[in-house]
Amino acid sequence: MLSLLWTLLLLATGGVAGYFLARFMPDAxxxxxxxxxxxxxxxxxxxxxxxxxxIVHVYGPVGDRIARLYPLAPGQSLQQGQPIAELASAEERQKQVALAELELQELQDRFDAAKQAGEAKIRAAEAEWQQAMAARDQDLAAQDARLEYLTQQLQVAEKSLERLEQLRASRVTVPAEEYDKARLAVAQAKAERQAAEALRRKTLLSYQHADKVGQARKAAAEQELREALARFPLQSAKARWDHARDQWERHRMVRAPISGQILHVQANPGQTITQEPLLTMAxxxxxxxxxxxxxxxxxxxxxxxxxxxxxxxxxxxxxxxxxxxxxxxxxxxxxxxxxxxxxxxxxxxxxxxxxxxxxxxxxxxxxxxxxxxxxxxxxxxxxxxxxxxxxxxxxxxx
Missing domain, CATH: 2.40.30.170 (Efflux pump adaptor protein, beta barrel domain)
Structure with missing residues (x-):
């Protein structure tokens, strides 16, 4: 009986040991x-x-909403630039484009009007300048002709006086009255010639002054036009219009960035776009x-x-x-x-x-x-x- 108990105890101990070895020993x-x-x-x-x-993940502008989702399915082929989804903000962005275009057109009209007025003022100043200078050549030519005449007249008077003086030097009797007239004629001819020269100088200076005044008035009109046109910010207005068009074109819809095949579609019509991709393609x-x-x-x-x-x-x-x-x-x-x-x-x-x-x-x-x-x-x-x-x-x- 005692040996049977010992046998059962040994069997139980071996079974427990085998269980723990199988349970906790690592597998080979x-x-x-x-x-x-x-x-x-x-x-x-x-x-x-x-x-x-x-693999390319296609995203949309975060916070926008998908107004329309084009038919998409895994395995479908897309060409680069092909529409994927239309965005709800497209209508509002289109209004911004129209407003920017209207502002640009109004500014352009005012710019054109100011330009036309300034150019007309420049033409008027140039016309006055040309008119003031138109008779210069004729006036100077007439005075040059008179100077030539007075020079010849002086030469004749001087020759007459010289002849009388030679006669007097030869002890030929020359009436005093005739001699005095000859001297007076020379003096008068010199005076007239000097007066004509002074008049020509004055006329030339007058035309030179008129020329400078005409140029200054034209330059002032041109500067006034430049300053007037500079008050119209056409470049910034056009940049705003271009930016509005670019934003509308870029965000009115989502397009395929590459040509490839759709692998997975996550977007749904009407959903608000998050940082998750709309679809995956390659x-x-x-x-x-x-x-x-x-x-x-x-x-x-x-x-x-x-x-x-x-x-x-x-x-x-x-x-x-x-x-x-x-x-x-x-x-x-x-x-x-x-x-x-x-x-x-x-x-x-x-x-x-x-x-x-x-x-x-x-x-x-x-x-x-x-x-x-x-x-x-x-x-x-x-x-x-x-x-x-x-x-x-x-x-x-x-």
């Missing part, structure tokens, strides 16, 4: 779902399907896999590229078939090591891994299929050439 590490089989010339990594040109004509290669496998991949392109097989449970891609040069391999952002679905796997980003272009024949699964997490298997498989040890052996 299992193989990573992204690790290639031992001895296989492959590199396995996780990644995501993405458009080569990236150019899916070229697809890639943004792959995270474990830091210990990167050098193997680089060495393999020395022997030619490295083919890649892309797999995921959601895909109806595997996709194909290839890496042909090192330009698609990042030079920076970072923490992984793609995580294995196996909860036992290490979630803190050092990886290097590698962009793997997909074959053109797989683009349409990949475009249906944007952002899908996939497993990428790089097929290393046999000639490079043995050059470097695998990360698990280092």
């Amino acid at each position: 590490p299992s193989a990573s779902p992204v690790s290639a089989p031992t001895g296989s010339p492959r590199i396995a990594a996780l990644g995501r399907l993405e458009p080569a040109a990236g 150019d899916v004509s070229r697809m890639i896999v943004r792959t995270e290669v474990y830091e210990g496998d990167v050098e193997r991949l680089r060495q393999a590229l020395h022997h030619g392109s490295v083919l890649a097989t892309i797999q995921a449970p959601a895909l109806p078939r595997s996709l194909r891609g290839s890496v042909s040069d090192e330009n698609v391999i990042s030079r920076m090591i970072s923490l992984n952002r793609v995580f294995s679905l196996d909860p036992r796997m290490d979630r803190d891994r050092r990886v290097v980003e590698v962009l793997v272009p997909l074959d053109p024949g797989d683009t349409n299929l990949a475009a249906r699964f944007v952002n899908l997490q996939v497993t990428v298997l790089f097929e290393l050439p046999a000639s490079s498989a043995a050059e470097l040890p695998k990360a698990s052996e280092q």
Whole structure:
């Protein structure tokens, strides 16, 4: 009886110990779902399907409201500039454009009127100036002719006086009255000539003064016109009109920023726009896999590229078939090591891994299929050439 009790006690103790060992002891590490089989010339990594040109989120002006949402659906193609939604503020912005245009037109009309009045004043000043200067050449020419006549008259009088003086020097009797008349004629001719010269100088100075006055009046009229036109802020009014038109054109509706395909629609008619995107779109004509290669496998991949392109097989449970891609040069391999952002679905796997980003272009024949699964997490298997498989040890052996 005592031995039976001891047997039962030992069995109970063993069962409790086995339970606690099974409950609290860590599981044996299992193989990573992204690790290639031992001895296989492959590199396995996780990644995501993405458009080569990236994903574009389309936003609207925060606080505005969607008055009309054009028919949109995932998979629909849009051209750059194609309308997506009409905004409720478009009507108010159009009124602002009309008001700015009216203010600009009124200012332009006043500007044109002031310009016409100023130009008329300039023409009047120029006409007065030209009129004042019109007789200058004739007057000076007439006075020059009179001076020529008086000069000749003086010369004749001087010759007559000189002849009489020669006769008197030869002791020829010359009547005193005749001699005095000759002297008087010379003096009179000199006086008349001097008076004519003074008159010509005065006339010339008068015309020079009139010329300066005419130029000054014209310049004053031109300056007055410039000052009058400067009071009209046409440039700022036009800038306000352009700004109002630009705001109306930019905010009356939301347009597609690129040509591409709609991935996801979040907007609804009548909703107030927030900081969330209205829709998400992308150019899916070229697809890639943004792959995270474990830091210990990167050098193997680089060495393999020395022997030619490295083919890649892309797999995921959601895909109806595997996709194909290839890496042909090192330009698609990042030079920076970072923490992984793609995580294995196996909860036992290490979630803190050092990886290097590698962009793997997909074959053109797989683009349409990949475009249906944007952002899908996939497993990428790089097929290393046999000639490079043995050059470097695998990360698990280092």
